[in-house]
Amino acid sequence: MKPIENFSQLTDHLKTLGRRKRVVVVCANDPNTEYAIIRAIEEGFAEFLLIGDSAFLQRYPALQKYTEYIRIVHIEDPDEAAIESVRVIRENEADILMKGIISTDNLLHAILDKERGLLPAGKVLTHLAVMQIPSYHKLLFFSDAAVIPRPTLQQRIEMIWYAIHTCRNFGIERPRISLIHCTEKVSAKFPHSLDYVNIVELAEAGEFGDVIIDGPLDVRTSCEQASGDIKGIVSPINGQADVLIFPNIESANTFYKSVSLFAQAEMAGMLQGPVCPVVLPSRSDSGLSKYNSLAMACLTCKANSK
Amino acid sequence: MKPIENFSQLTDHLKTLGRRKRVVVVCANDPNTEYAIIRAIEEGFAEFLLIGDSAFLQRYPALQKYTEYIRIVHIEDPDEAAIESVRVIRENEADILMKGIISTDNLLHAILDKERGLLPAGKVLTHLAVMQIPSYHKLLFFSDAAVIPRPTLQQRIEMIWYAIHTCRNFGIERPRISLIHCTEKVSAKFPHSLDYVNIVELAEAGEFGDVIIDGPLDVRTSCEQASGDIKGIVSPINGQADVLIFPNIESANTFYKSVSLFAQAEMAGMLQGPVCPVVLPSRSDSGLSKYNSLAMACLTCKANSK
Numbered sequence: 001m002k003p004i005e006n007f008s009q010l011t012d013h014l015k016t017l018g019r020r021k022r023v024v025v026v027c028a029n030d031p032n033t034e035y036a037i038i039r040a041i042e043e044g045f046a047e048f049l050l051i052g053d054s055a056f057l058q059r060y061p062a063l064q065k066y067t068e069y070i071r072i073v074h075i076e077d078p079d080e081a082a083i084e085s086v087r088v089i090r091e092n093e094a095d096i097l098m099k100g101i102i103s104t105d106n107l108l109h110a111i112l113d114k115e116r117g118l119l120p121a122g123k124v125l126t127h128l129a130v131m132q133i134p135s136y137h138k139l140l141f142f143s144d145a146a147v148i149p150r151p152t153l154q155q156r157i158e159m160i161w162y163a164i165h166t167c168r169n170f171g172i173e174r175p176r177i178s179l180i181h182c183t184e185k186v187s188a189k190f191p192h193s194l195d196y197v198n199i200v201e202l203a204e205a206g207e208f209g210d211v212i213i214d215g216p217l218d219v220r221t222s223c224e225q226a227s228g229d230i231k232g233i234v235s236p237i238n239g240q241a242d243v244l245i246f247p248n249i250e251s252a253n254t255f256y257k258s259v260s261l262f263a264q265a266e267m268a269g270m271l272q273g274p275v276c277p278v279v280l281p282s283r284s285d286s287g288l289s290k291y292n293s294l295a296m297a298c299l300t301c302k303a304n305s306k
Numbered sequence: 307m308k309p310i311e312n313f314s315q316l317t318d319h320l321k322t323l324g325r326r327k328r329v330v331v332v333c334a335n336d337p338n339t340e341y342a343i344i345r346a347i348e349e350g351f352a353e354f355l356l357i358g359d360s361a362f363l364q365r366y367p368a369l370q371k372y373t374e375y376i377r378i379v380h381i382e383d384p385d386e387a388a389i390e391s392v393r394v395i396r397e398n399e400a401d402i403l404m405k406g407i408i409s410t411d412n413l414l415h416a417i418l419d420k421e422r423g424l425l426p427a428g429k430v431l432t433h434l435a436v437m438q439i440p441s442y443h444k445l446l447f448f449s450d451a452a453v454i455p456r457p458t459l460q461q462r463i464e465m466i467w468y469a470i471h472t473c474r475n476f477g478i479e480r481p482r483i484s485l486i487h488c489t490e491k492v493s494a495k496f497p498h499s500l501d502y503v504n505i506v507e508l509a510e511a512g513e514f515g516d517v518i519i520d521g522p523l524d525v526r527t528s529c530e531q532a533s534g535d536i537k538g539i540v541s542p543i544n545g546q547a548d549v550l551i552f553p554n555i556e557s558a559n560t561f562y563k564s565v566s567l568f569a570q571a572e573m574a575g576m577l578q579g580p581v582c583p584v585v586l587p588s589r590s591d592s593g594l595s596k597y598n599s600l601a602m603a604c605l606t607c608k609a610n611s612k
Contacts, residue, residue: 013370018450021401070350096356097598135567135568135569135570136568139422145368145488146488149354149495149496180556180560181556182451182452182555182559189455190455197483201528217568218559218563219559219560219563219564220563220566220567220590222569223567224567225566227590230589230590231589246556246560247556248552248554249488250486250487250488250552250554250556250557251554251556251557251559251560252486252560253524253525253526253557253560254486254552254557254560254561254564255564257524257526258524258525258526258560258561258564258569259565259568260526261525261526261529261530261533262439262441262442262529262565262568262569262571263441263564263565264441264569265568265570274452283536283537284526284533285537
């Protein structure tokens with residue numbers, strides 16, 4: 001498989017997979033979610049079960065053209081809609097879960113329910129996103145801008161594993177993973193930089209398989225060869241990072257918000273850890289971003305390997 | 307004074323001030339520092355005392371054209387050169403201190419010397435930078451990408467004061483200061499968000515004078531009105547931030563590195579706290595960035611108010 005280097009190639013690839021993925025959407029009550037649904041139907045890679053209040057189809061008459069690919073279940077209460085969507089996944093009636101306009105906390109409550117939720121015991125729940133930046137030559141994955149405030153060493157290792165699996169889904173055979181800090185110096189003042197030393201040792205011992213992992217490195221040195229050259233930094237990343245693992249949620253979120261705003265980047269993102277891909281956009285995400293996230297979920301869902 | 311909205315206006319303004327600022331440069335041994343020196347001489351707002359090893363003028367013959375505005379003191383040892391440059395400032399033989407190619411730690415050691423250094427007792431040492439981002443309509447100041455890993459409440463208050471003073475030097479009469487976090491929610495899980503509540507209360511009580519301070523806000527809501535509108539956030543910042551105060555050094559550094567790389571931003575920066583402006587560029591800063599930083603220092607130095 002040729003690596004997918006932008007979102008347009010992602011859509012093209014999904015069209016070749018043949019079978020439509022089954023997506024359940026909770027409370028799809030906004031025009032941006034509607035855009036994502038219609039476009040995924042038209043591109044031919046998804047069909048939908050929409051769970052939410054009964055006023056839905058009146059609000060979005062455009063959806064009525066696609067009844068072949070849309071089923072609707074009316075549940076007025078958002079919390080009950082969330083619980084039902086989780087049941088649908090557990091009973092294998094859908095492959096992917098997507099959030100519409102319901103509070104993240106309410107949906108997570110249903111997903112994280114210990115007996116009837118979607119997160120297997122011991123699994124780390126984290127967020128992985130990917131950006132298409134006009135001034136970068138390929139997609140750039142990063143974690144975690146949304147869920148874990150200060151990852152532990154074990155959580156960082158899981159974040160890396162999720163990123164590796166997702167990169168492979170995108171056709172990146174040997175992902176370059178950069179562990180982000182302000183500088184290339186390791187210091188006890190910054191405990192995450194000590195974690196990085198452990199992780200690089202594990203990678204060098206072959207623990208993560210055929211990947212390149214290095215750090216601490218800053219964002220610039222990770223993504224621009226000339227920056228490393230000037231500072232005399234020799235890194236196997238070589239300014240070609242596929243993945244940035246950030247030290248904390250504030251730095252990852254700053255990356256996401258500032259690059260999307262100032263560098264006109266397009267974004268996709270999903271939760272990692274649950275038994276199925278979970279698309280959890282924020283309220284202010286654009287229709288395009290919600291569509292890209294849905295496409296990312298359809299690429300990485302297990303239904304592809306059946 | 308009309309607000310300075312980009313670096314070109316900064317140079318234009320400096321030309322109107324008449325008197326050249328006296329800049330002492332330690333170990334100006336690189337072409338990017340040479341570029342900054344020559345351009346500041348040619349624009350007419352600075353003259354230089356260069357302290358460093360004796361091979362200097364041989365390496366940069368271009369400087370010999372400007373002997374009217376350059377004096378040279380040969381000191382071979384970088385640590386001694388640093389100590390001498392600090393003495394020169396203390397004796398009022400120069401207005402501004404600039405770092406060439408000497409390690410930051412060595413220069414800071416001389417600056418922070420309790421008896422013969424430049425930081426008055428009790429003063430907070432921090433870094434303030436400013437970016438000219440092609441996709442933003444004015445300059446954007448931010449702190450602290452380089453010095454304080456996790457500011458205390460008192461340090462955040464000092465960072466805000468420094469930013470206010472610098473904004474006034476740039477002609478911004480009522481600076482809009484945004485306190486950055488991942489979301490607009492205050493939570494005990496994020497102690498800096500509690501600091502922000504304190505700071506906003508102080509601002510509302512008039513403690514900071516005629517400024518607008520709000521937070522927690524994310525980078526996007528701080529700098530784009532539409533983002534706040536979608537999320538229903540009503541903030542006096544209104545997507546027009548002049549200053550971003552980041553929660554920690556990792557997020558500020560990520561902002562600096564990613565926006566400069568992916569959004570082609572130009573940068574200037576200097577230390578705050580010492581008795582004079584201190585320009586402390588990193589090795590990989592461009593000649594233009596070193597020049598902009600020098601210009602920022604010349605704008606904010608006390609010699610202007612004499």
